[in-house]
Amino acid sequence: MNGRRRIVAHVGSAHTEAELGLLMRQAQELLDDPGQGELDLGIAPAARKADLIGPARSGEAPLFDLQEAAGRPDRQVVAPASVVSTGSDVLFQALARVFADLGFAPVTDEVFASLVIARIVEPTSVLDVPRVLTDLGQDPAS
Structure with missing residues (x-):
């Protein structure tokens, strides 16, 4: 707010x-x-x-x-508290859908799409993007 x-x-x-x-x-x-x-x-x-x-x-x-x-x-x-999973695949898939709906679907470079999504989730350096993608439950490109 x-x-x-x-x-x-x-x-x-x-x-x-x-x-x-x-x-x-x-x-x-x-x-x-x-x-x-x-x-x-x-x-x-x-x-x-x-x-x-x-x-x-x-x-x-x-x-x-x-x-x-x-x-x-x-x-x-x-029951004690327990962490079931820390991946955010739902968030990643939702942002991937928004990425496509905004007209970026013709851009077929998955590395670029992952970079954009990771930097939306956490504005960070390009070198830190693999960590953000791992936190989202994705395999970063090497």
Whole structure:
């Protein structure tokens, strides 16, 4: 908005596994909102589970009273966060389509098209383009 980035919702930062579990649950509640759209990427989430309440580091006060929490039968278990993939093939394909729709389809040089797309994603030096293309999940030309 007017050249500025606006953060709509920030869940928070975690320093322990327990805090991460709480933030993951809070983030999931935000995503479960019926007004929140969902993009189907065809990725099945992993079903691994981890305890919500982790041990405190030595010298650190625990986040919760562990004796009180251990006595509860309804103790929460949440899946840990995991990175499925870091490639951005969807972004690359969308920009390739825009590149073609703008009338550059007759330019059949794939290296040129990849260079243009990479520099749109991250304005950087020509020497750094292979790194950007790799981040996009593409094989850079050698």
